[in-house]
Amino acid sequence: MTSEYEAMTRAAAAAIAYRRGVAEAETNPVADYAAMIAAFDAPVPEGPGDAQAIIAELIDKATPGIRACAAPRFFGWVIGNSHPTGVAADWLASAWGQNVGNLISAPAASAIEKVSADWLLDLLGLPRESSMGFVTGATVANFVCLAAARSEVLRRAGWDVEALGLFGAPPVEVVIGADAHATVYSGLKYLGLGAKRVKIVGSDASGRMLAGDFERVIKGCSGPVIAISQAGQINTGACDPFAEIAPIAKDAGAWLHVDGAFGLWAQVAPDRAHLTRGVEAADSWATDGHKWLQTPYDCGFAIVRDAEAHRRAMAISASYLPLGAETEREPSAYVPELSRRARGFATWAMLKQLGRAGLAEMVERHCQIARHMGERLADEPGIALVAPVELNQFMVRFGGSGAEGDRATLATVKRVQEDAIAFIGGALWRDDWVMRVSVSSIATTMAEADVAVDAVLDAWRKVRG
Numbered sequence: 488m489t490s491e492y493e494a495m496t497r498a499a500a501a502a503i504a505y506r507r508g509v510a511e512a513e514t515n516p517v518a519d520y521a522a523m524i525a526a527f528d529a530p531v532p533e534g535p536g537d538a539q540a541i542i543a544e545l546i547d548k549a550t551p552g553i554r555a556c557a558a559p560r561f562f563g564w565v566i567g568n569s570h571p572t573g574v575a576a577d578w579l580a581s582a583w584g585q586n587v588g589n590l591i592s593a594p595a596a597s598a599i600e601k602v603s604a605d606w607l608l609d610l611l612g613l614p615r616e617s618s619m620g621f622v623t624g625a626t627v628a629n630f631v632c633l634a635a636a637r638s639e640v641l642r643r644a645g646w647d648v649e650a651l652g653l654f655g656a657p658p659v660e661v662v663i664g665a666d667a668h669a670t671v672y673s674g675l676k677y678l679g680l681g682a683k684r685v686k687i688v689g690s691d692a693s694g695r696m697l698a699g700d701f702e703r704v705i706k707g708c709s710g711p712v713i714a715i716s717q718a719g720q721i722n723t724g725a726c727d728p729f730a731e732i733a734p735i736a737k738d739a740g741a742w743l744h745v746d747g748a749f750g751l752w753a754q755v756a757p758d759r760a761h762l763t764r765g766v767e768a769a770d771s772w773a774t775d776g777h778k779w780l781q782t783p784y785d786c787g788f789a790i791v792r793d794a795e796a797h798r799r800a801m802a803i804s805a806s807y808l809p810l811g812a813e814t815e816r817e818p819s820a821y822v823p824e825l826s827r828r829a830r831g832f833a834t835w836a837m838l839k840q841l842g843r844a845g846l847a848e849m850v851e852r853h854c855q856i857a858r859h860m861g862e863r864l865a866d867e868p869g870i871a872l873v874a875p876v877e878l879n880q881f882m883v884r885f886g887g888s889g890a891e892g893d894r895a896t897l898a899t900v901k902r903v904q905e906d907a908i909a910f911i912g913g914a915l916w917r918d919d920w921v922m923r924v925s926v927s928s929i930a931t932t933m934a935e936a937d938v939a940v941d942a943v944l945d946a947w948r949k950v951r952g
């Protein structure tokens with residue numbers, strides 16, 4: 488065995504040991520960013536190194552700066568769990584050295600994407616004719632879907648945006664909910680549609696678009712229209728009223744896109760699917776594997792009903808690349824890049840790991856845990872739920888309104904993070920600071936959630952004095 492293979496064994500052993508212990512790990516890294524810079528900062532290596540020594544050094548130096556995002560009491564952002572089965576499949580993706588640039592270079596990786604895409608459409612209840620690109624996450628999935636939308640609404644207006652760009656094109660109107668995720672605006676920026684050149688639809692107290700306002704705004708548009716909705720508001724989990732807005736968009740000839748980074752997964756849980764009712768009538772959907780499917784980072788899916796529009800916006804052609812797209816699914820025809828990671832392996836592995844029943848159980852459990860946590864917290868004097876808990880995300884506010892409430896909320900978030908029993912973050916919601924909780928890791932159980940609630944109550948009582 489050469490040193491390189493021993494280094495691989497060592498990396499695997501360290502990874503397994505880490506995951507075995509992560510439930511008990513500190514939720515905060517021992518070392519911060521500055522300490523990590525100090526640990527790694529060194530002159531450029533002038534000569535070759537020894538593989539085993541390199542991996543040993545990496546483990547030694549990085550471990551103190553690893554945040555235990557895979558721990559059961561991690562409620563920050565919307566993180567998922569990087570499930571060990573997905574990680575194992577992802578190791579193989581690296582070791583096999585596959586580049587899913589085309590199906591000749593990576594037959595297994597291309598085929599497993601095709602099969603996983605079919606499974607995902609079935610599980611998410613989306614039109615089976617839809618195409619799917621395997622991307623880094625919902626940010627890029629939103630971008631890809633909006634590129635297909637731009638292509639199609641302009642094609643219908645007699646304009647070839649891929650060939651001619653936007654100079655001289657009929658103006659595209661973009662309609663978007665007031666509480667859309669920041670990354671959708673990134674997509675608009677990349678596509679020359681303008682992050683500020685949008686028409687905003689009003690939303691309710693949970694951030695859900697108001698169907699009446701959607702109709703009013705869309706009726707005020709002329710020319711090609713792209714409407715952007717969402718399944719799962721980042722702070723409240725609220726889903727837009729798709730059953731009401733999709734027919735309005737259709738009547739207006741608008742393309743309806745859904746940013747469903749995590750919320751689209753309500754579709755897999757029979758008792759939550761009413762929240763996303765009608766979502767299948769949209770034209771495109773962005774979602775993540777690395778959130779509710781629990782794959783390792785990075786993994787997202789760009790799903791488009793009109794596969795031709797998807798390919799028009801993304802396909803790359805060059806004489807040295809095989810021409811498979813005519814007959815078979817060419818994996819690079821649905822993503823912005825040519826060379827990329829074989830994300831299908833981890834996706835397939837996680838779909839096999841959980842299955843339809845496992846996914847439904849996990850999503851439902853997370854929603855029940857979120858509601859339970861919200862109710863327990865709101866029972867405490869001085870803590871208020873900011874919006875009803877519908878899905879897996881919720882917010883609480885400490886100490887009432889105004890500046891005093893902001894101070895109490897930020898102090899409680901800080902205290903919880905310092906106590907390090909659970910990790911929970913903060914956010915601004917309608918100009919007020921809140922503590923926002925995301926229940927999105929398969930490792931999180933009701934018992935772990937109760938430990939986290941106890942930690943928050945304890946922190947709040949100390950802040951309150």
Ligand SMILES: Cc1ncc(COP(=O)(O)O)c(C=O)c1O
Nearest residue numbers: 565624625626668670721748775
């Ligand atoms: C609603 C929504 N859209 C988009 C994103 C961006 O997803 P990603 O970070 O996977 O690119 C997120 C991330 O949390 C999200 O919640």
